[in-house]
Amino acid sequence: MYMTERILEYWAKKYDEGIKRGDKYDIAQRTVCILLTCFDIKELKEIDEFHTKWNIREEKHSDIILTSKLEFHIINLNNLDKVIDISDKEKALLNWCRFITSPESLEESIMKENDKILKAKEVLDRLNDNEEEIERAYQRQRAIRYQNALRESGYDEGIEDGIKKGGEQGKKDVAKKMLDNNIDIDMIIKITGLTKEQIENIK
Secondary structure, three states, rough: OOOHHHHHHHHHHHHHHOOOOOOOOOHHHOOEEEEEEOOOOHHHOOOOOOOOEEEEEOOOOOOOEEOOOOEEEEEEEHHHOOOOOOHHHHHHHHHHHHHHOOHHOOOOHHHOOOOOHHHHHHHHHHHHHHHHHHHHHHHHHHHHHHHHHHHHHHHHHHHHHHHHHHHHHHHHHHHHHHOOOOOOOOHOOOHHHHHHHHHHHHH
């Protein structure tokens, strides 16, 4: 997967975006790249920590960082179960990672300690409760994109023109095209004016 090479590329692109031609180098922004993985990276297989931080350091004087403008954070969700001892500073990150991997099993006490995780859980619950509404919204967006594509391509001079010119058959032709593109039946009914039974017969 060349993950180490890819993270370097991602960092370089973001760092380069902050410098325009003719700018002085001192305006370059500190660029931090965060990699969240659910698999082991070959070069880091000997490391059990779930979170590692990387800078450019001198080989003999490892306490000296060449520049603070380059920083990588690699978070390996596979190593969460290997955590034994952890600092308070890392505890919040660990709890967020546990929420990401298994929001339903995260202890209530942890969510009460971190109101941001609690709010995230509440939003997730609302989304799960409204899956049908989300799907309807998705289908509405698909229908809009489909209408735009038809108009741009000049197909029957667009949906409305096709329906007006073709009458009942025009409506069925449009409905058939929309069915072929997996548009929600409720949206097809709204656009064509056909009944659900008529659309079912087209299938």
